[in-house]
Amino acid sequence: MSELQLIHPDRRNLLAPVLIAFVVLGIAIALVLRYTPHRTADLAITHTAVYPAHTVFKSDSLVVGSDKTEDDLYVLTNLHIQDRLNLPLFIKDFTATLITSDGQQFDSSAAEKADLENIYAVFPAIRPLASEPLLRETFIGPSKSADGMLLLHFPVTLEVWQHRQSAVLQVHLYHQGPLSITIPIESSKAAATHSQGTDQDKPSEQE
Template structure:
């Protein structure tokens, strides 16, 4: 065998050994995510408000100002896949609109959560137990609850979105991202 073929065989054998070692390292060292979850149900409630602005003076009428917003309720389920407790730290959502804007909404806190159903009685049928910040999820357990997000957009803008995802943040662990499909 000439030296060129021998060198080529050595290089190929060394490359195969490196690839095999790397594959074994990744396969053995790969850990599943600490938590898995899903958005079980998502409801979008458009709120349209018209307010009279300005009292008008000497024959000039005041005007009407309109404000459109969406309240999004997401029923979420999160399961701890580790052998240690997970500490739910925070929750928010990310919305990518059809024009490329990126918006973020923090989940309503305990007080605001209750206030939403008082201020908007049309949402009473959506009320469930909330998923709260500072919840501890024990190993193997599942936490489930409702999260409320707010966006100052119209229902048409929501329907034309590129993407929506809820993000569950844990203390000392990676975030859990829960996507919701666009139409």
């Protein structure tokens, strides 16, 4: 009886396709890394103006010092967003966080488009500082950009704002993580307004 002989395939014939596959895979990975952006978008603050409002609520009481006061600061900041992805961006929301010099934190959400006219009506001096708003639900195409104003409100004085630790603006997107940028310390100043009202519910502005 003849002996059974096992035929082994030439290992060198299998090595070549494996090496070629690794080379192709390496090239594909390199191309992906080369042409895929490393950041979602670039943010830039192009201009910031602030409007401090000091409101005095007149009291009917004859007691000296019974009037109540309220300080509000409106921050109008213009934002530029440049899409760095090969995908569109969909803006969901704009928020900001203010950290004062003593460590207090105040959070703000940019005013809705429908609320802007109401704010301008109460504080007419804000309107000249305003520009075309950057809106929620804005669509930014691949490699495109968007610009616009955001109106933020903080219950602080101008002095607190000027001596802050930081003020950070966050842009929230639907399909990517949030983006952040610090609002520069140097902000243009608007004249303060002193408002008076006959009661706490109906303040009226006076120059």
